[in-house]
Amino acid sequence: xxxxxxxxxxxxxxxxxxxxLGYYLVHVTEYGKxxxxxxxxxxxxxxxDKAAHSYNNRRTKxxxxxxxxxxxxxxxxxxxxxxxxxxxxxxxxxxxxxLIRAVEPVEGIEKMAELxxxxxxxxxxxxxxxxxxxxxxxxxxxxxxxxxxxxxDLCGNKLFILKGDNPPETDIITTTRINIDYAEEAVHFPYRxxxxxxxxxxxx
DNA sequence: ATACAGATCGGT
DNA sequence: CCGATCTGTATA
Numbered sequence: 001x002x003x004x005x006x007x008x009x010x011x012x013x014x015x016x017x018x019x020x021l022g023y024y025l026v027h028v029t030e031y032g033k034x035x036x037x038x039x040x041x042x043x044x045x046x047x048x049d050k051a052a053h054s055y056n057n058r059r060t061k062x063x064x065x066x067x068x069x070x071x072x073x074x075x076x077x078x079x080x081x082x083x084x085x086x087x088x089x090x091x092x093x094x095x096x097x098x099l100i101r102a103v104e105p106v107e108g109i110e111k112m113a114e115l116x117x118x119x120x121x122x123x124x125x126x127x128x129x130x131x132x133x134x135x136x137x138x139x140x141x142x143x144x145x146x147x148x149x150x151x152x153d154l155c156g157n158k159l160f161i162l163k164g165d166n167p168p169e170t171d172i173i174t175t176t177r178i179n180i181d182y183a184e185e186a187v188h189f190p191y192r193x194x195x196x197x198x199x200x201x202x203x204x
Numbered sequence: 205a206t207a208c209a210g211a212t213c214g215g216t
Numbered sequence: 217c218c219g220a221t222c223t224g225t226a227t228a
Contacts, residue, residue, distance in 0.1 A: 044211070051211070052211085060224070060225070061224075062223085062225085076223090076224090077224090078210060078211065078223095079209095079210060079212055079213080079221070079222080080220070080221030080223070081213085081220070081221055081222075082212050082213070084211060086211085099211055101211085135212070135213070136211070136212070137212045137213060138212085138213080177211075179211060182210085183211095202212095
């Protein structure tokens, strides 16, 4: 399979969020290679987007990587215990990113089960396997992504993207984002994308 | 120095 | 619905 180059990420987060559906997220870890197929994303558009950490071009220690070049990881800790993995989009000084909300486990599923549930895959229920990576915090736990990966170049060889098949347009559901009730008018922006009928999307 | 809320999740 | 758990951010 093929790797997208830097230019793949050098587009608006909105376009990138859609283009990433069906692509693979790969993390080469000390536990082996962990791969998930991206089935759900959200775009965060920065300057005018009240749901974004970089709203109004707010530049802080945390949001710094979003102002950097595209194709890098933006990872932060949320609620004191979960991580969220984003891919920086657009260009330097345009702080946009795509939140990866859910993937379908593809490779290294045994390890993912151990990382997430601390037990063997064959001890996991059907439901647990479906929920292995069905949410931003869940996929980070299962794929061993933490703040240590913040700022990491996704054009490197530890944490990266592989090309996959985008779903047909008719299988892409576009809707509003999750858990951003505070974001006033941005609450209604149709910035969430997921693959229709995928059992691995975060539920609603 | 202090206060406070959050791009979540799992249990009740 | 609620609590866990802690850092980033704003305010002073």
